Amino acid sequence: MTEATLPAPVAAPAVDRERLTAIGFVLPSFLIIAGVFALPLVLLLGVSYVDANGLSFANYKRLLGTPYYLWVIWNSLRLGLLTTLIAFLISYPAAFALARARGPLRSLLLATLFLPLAASVIVKAFAWTILLRSDGIVNETLIALGIIEDPIRMIFTETALIVGAVNIFLPFMILPIYAIVAQLDPRYAEAAATLGASPVVTFFRVILPLTLPGIIAGVALVFSLSVSAYVVPTLLIGEKYPTLATTIAKAYLLAREPGFGAAAGVVLLAIAIAVVALSARLSREPK
Amino acid sequence: MIRAAIIVCWVMAIGLALFLIAPLLVIAAASFSPTPVFDLPLTGASTRWYGKIGRLDGFWPSLLLSLEIALLSTAISLVCGTLAAIAIARGKLPGAGIFATALVSPLMMPGLVLGIALLQGFRAIGFTAPWATLLVAHLVITLPYVARTMISGLARFDFTLIEAARTLGCTYPGSVLRVMVPALAPSFLIAGIFSFLASFDNYPVSIFLADVRTKTLPIRMLQYIEEAPDPTLAALSTLILAGTVILLFVSDRAVGLHRMAGTSD
Numbered sequence: 307m308t309e310a311t312l313p314a315p316v317a318a319p320a321v322d323r324e325r326l327t328a329i330g331f332v333l334p335s336f337l338i339i340a341g342v343f344a345l346p347l348v349l350l351l352g353v354s355y356v357d358a359n360g361l362s363f364a365n366y367k368r369l370l371g372t373p374y375y376l377w378v379i380w381n382s383l384r385l386g387l388l389t390t391l392i393a394f395l396i397s398y399p400a401a402f403a404l405a406r407a408r409g410p411l412r413s414l415l416l417a418t419l420f421l422p423l424a425a426s427v428i429v430k431a432f433a434w435t436i437l438l439r440s441d442g443i444v445n446e447t448l449i450a451l452g453i454i455e456d457p458i459r460m461i462f463t464e465t466a467l468i469v470g471a472v473n474i475f476l477p478f479m480i481l482p483i484y485a486i487v488a489q490l491d492p493r494y495a496e497a498a499a500t501l502g503a504s505p506v507v508t509f510f511r512v513i514l515p516l517t518l519p520g521i522i523a524g525v526a527l528v529f530s531l532s533v534s535a536y537v538v539p540t541l542l543i544g545e546k547y548p549t550l551a552t553t554i555a556k557a558y559l560l561a562r563e564p565g566f567g568a569a570a571g572v573v574l575l576a577i578a579i580a581v582v583a584l585s586a587r588l589s590r591e592p593k
Numbered sequence: 594m595i596r597a598a599i600i601v602c603w604v605m606a607i608g609l610a611l612f613l614i615a616p617l618l619v620i621a622a623a624s625f626s627p628t629p630v631f632d633l634p635l636t637g638a639s640t641r642w643y644g645k646i647g648r649l650d651g652f653w654p655s656l657l658l659s660l661e662i663a664l665l666s667t668a669i670s671l672v673c674g675t676l677a678a679i680a681i682a683r684g685k686l687p688g689a690g691i692f693a694t695a696l697v698s699p700l701m702m703p704g705l706v707l708g709i710a711l712l713q714g715f716r717a718i719g720f721t722a723p724w725a726t727l728l729v730a731h732l733v734i735t736l737p738y739v740a741r742t743m744i745s746g747l748a749r750f751d752f753t754l755i756e757a758a759r760t761l762g763c764t765y766p767g768s769v770l771r772v773m774v775p776a777l778a779p780s781f782l783i784a785g786i787f788s789f790l791a792s793f794d795n796y797p798v799s800i801f802l803a804d805v806r807t808k809t810l811p812i813r814m815l816q817y818i819e820e821a822p823d824p825t826l827a828a829l830s831t832l833i834l835a836g837t838v839i840l841l842f843v844s845d846r847a848v849g850l851h852r853m854a855g856t857s858d
Contacts, residue, residue, distance in 0.1 A: 324685045331680035332692055334673040335736060342733045343699050343707070346714030350706070353713050396609055399598075403606035417841075418610040424786075424837045425617060426794040428814050429830040432822070433616030436623055443619065476613060505595050527701075534703030536797050541818065551705050551797075558709055558801060568713070571706040582701050 347575070354568035365569035379573065382549040386533030389471040393528050394521070397480035404480070405488040423477040431541040434470040435461055467543040471532050478531060479524040486520030519589050526585035530578045550574045617834060624827035642828040649825060651813060659810040663792040666731035670788055671781065674739030682747035696740035699733050704797030707733065712801040723807035730798050735788035742787065746780025779848035786844055790837070
């Protein structure tokens with residue numbers, strides 16, 4: 307049979323049918339994302355322009371024009387930045403050790419990453435409230451070691467907040483970095499050394515650029531999680547460190563100011579989208 | 594100098610492991626506290642707090658609700674997400690890349706913002722029954738986990754294997770069942786576990802949809818902690834942790850934890 311005798315009218319619908327099947331397969335998920343995710347977010351954007359007098363920019367003026375709420379936004383950013391920085395400084399070197407670990411040690415280290423990841427944020431934050439109490443383990447250990455004489459107040463301080471946030475979001479930093487470091491070909495570093503590069507130069511010119519995609523993924527993930535954290539600040543520092551997240555919850559659950567809460571939500575969403583867009587751009591850029 | 598750097602790496606890794614595991618050990622230890630003030634059981638352990646879990650105010654309805662929502666939303670998401678991932682991986686779908694990005698995008702969004710957006714949206718259409726709104730909302734929480742894991746799992750699957758099985762005499766359903774299902778079973782298991790845990794633990798979305806009588810377990814737990822924390826909560830947390838350990842252990846036996854590391858990037 308030659309190509310010319312192939313029954314063309316049958317072949318064309320076959321392609322169409324495959325395409326239709328594919329669309330049918332993706333349709334339920336598409337409807338969920340469009341109807342229960344995209345559409346409500348658009349509606350939220352609309353609600354953020356509504357206040358008691360109808361449509362206005364009043365909610366945004368209040369949020370971006372009062373020193374108190376600018377401080378609230380700064381608190382969120384500060385929590386995100388400090389958590390991300392500390393988590394990175396711990397995770398980056400640790401990822402190299404993890405990538406070199408073999409056998410039972412590797413399984414053990416990976417288990418310590420996955421187990422907390424699977425444990426509830428509420429449970430972990432609760433554990434830190436026990437650990438950091440003035441008669442808690444951290445204080446008693448420091449006293450026993452002679453580092454301090456009297457218990458120091460740790461719970462409901464910024465230190466408690468940052469320690470708890472780093473602890474809870476750390477796995478999201480080390481896992482993407484580890485995934486890249488584990489695939490790193492040691493011959494690159496060897497080649498650099500053969501060509502006369504010092505270890506410092508090798509690190510900054512070879513290893514750091516090669517692991518950058520993992521760093522970008524981890525930083526973006528930890529920042530967007532910690533900047534919008536709600537349970538952690540609520541349990542570990544409370545009222546005196548209001549963030550965008552706690553402001554949103556208060557506006558909806560206590561104050562009944564949906565317009566204002568929506569505006570705060572839109573600002574938080576804008577921060578999250580900016581982080582995602584920036585990280586996508588950075589990881590696309592040629593080296 | 595390289596030696597010093599290697600030592601720093603190992604110190605950080607071991608420090609990190611201890612730091613990550615510390616709160617879990619403390620919770621477990623405090624659950625055996627002999628007194629109501631979270632003493633560590635250095636002088637004597639007590640298991641009485643475990644007996645008090647069931648008597649926590651509203652505990653059983655909340656546990657049941659969380660299990661129902663987590664199991665149902667995971668089941669629905671596994672079906673929808675896997676179908677979508679197949680369509681995306683086969684490459685017959687126009688704009689597959691955009692669909693893939695859209696399906697995982699809720700993962701990067703602040704949960705609280707999704708919560709208030711859904712509250713507004715459901716109110717706008719008069720859909721206010723708490724149980725049903727929780728289930729629908731949790732589809733958006735679980736679907737991205739399934740989509741992400743199944744898309745990366747299917748990217749490694751060679752669809753010509755199905756054709757090969759058919760050439761060798763398998764029927765189409767038979768070849769899907771005997772070739773595709775075993776190859777994708779690990780991804781399916783991982784997707785199911787992560788999506789179940791994401792739903793079971795969710796607080797920031799559920800809090801806006803729950804009402805006085807319909808509260809999920811995380812909402813209940815945060816309420817207990819804020820009102821009157823006692824070792825009963827540590828006991829409850831320890832039981833949840835133990836359940837998770839068993840789940841992880843079984844899945845490690847089945848598929849290997851290092852594979853989970855590979856799919857969570």
